[in-house]
Amino acid sequence: MIDSEGYRPNVGIILCNADGRLFWAKRIGQHSWQFPQGGIRRDESPEQAMFRELAEEVGLRPEHVEVIGCTKGWLRYRLPKRLIRRGNQPPCIGQKQVWFLLRMLGGEEAVCLDSSERPEFDHWQWVDYWYPLRAVVPFKRHVYWRALRELAPLLLPIRLPKRPIPTRRHDDALPERPARRGSGFDGLPTPVRTLGVAMEVATAAMEIAMEATLAVSRPPELEPARPAAAIKPTPVLPLRRVETYPHPVITRMVVAARRGGVLEPMTVVATPTREVAAVTSALDGPRPPRPSTPRSRRVSRR
Secondary structure (H helix, E strand, O other): OOOOOOEEEEEEEEEEOOOOOEEEEEEOOOOOEEOOEEEOOOOOOHHHHHHHHHHHHOOOOHHHEEEEEEOOOOEEEEOOHHHOOOOOOOOOOEEEEEEEEEEEOOOHHHOOOOOOOOOOEEEEEEEOOOOHHHHOOHHHHHHHHHHHHHHHHHHOOOOOOOOOOOOOOOOOOOOOOOOOOOOOHHHOOHHHHHHHHHHHHHHHHHHHHHHHHHHHHOOHHHOOOOOOOOOOOOOOOOOOOOOOOOOHHHHHHHHHHHHOOOOOOOOOOOOOOOOOOOOHHHOOOOOOOOOOOOOOOOOOOO
């Protein structure tokens, strides 16, 4: 029986012993372990299907167990693509389950894995409550977690430790109470006063930050006019007179060119590279004779 969404109705069985450990069985001929489970037929309820599967797979009858509780609504899981049988119409893509929590009342000798013609398991053991989450196949892990989490309060009640009440005899003196502090802010406990100071500091910091934000975002026309900065006069240093003197060699070349009519009379070439005592007016005059200097003789020693 498969519903319109492709899920097959199913029941899961979580069987525990007196110590709170769970029944964990290995599928026959495989290395996968799981809880007992099975499909629901059209003419039976989930509880009837649970007792039928319990007798077929585990060999226990209703008088051997006690029903502690069950999950509310359907818990679904999808099958991997490799396990979906495409030939069936409609195809079954997963299971929707109601999980029952049972407690075994009799001894372990009542368990019989081969009570049916086609047994499901070939070995079983007791495990801790949360152990199946680590050992079950991955595609069933989520529905196992939901079922164990929902049924855990029925088997593992959470008890909060009670505070011990100190015993005191009637003749014991009462403990002295600290003097009551004054009213107002100073009378509050230290953590409250510290919180108040911290809030005041935070408020002042927020006000300063708000003022800085408004000052930055203020339009230019609203800002007050700033006085113009005084312009300081730049000192001007007096120019120094630099005298240039003609180069003696170039001067003779220029005079010779002028005499030969190559240069214009107004062309002047001056190079201030060397300081010589010469008069510009004497350049156009006759060239004075060069004084004769005796030649130096080189003495070679062989």
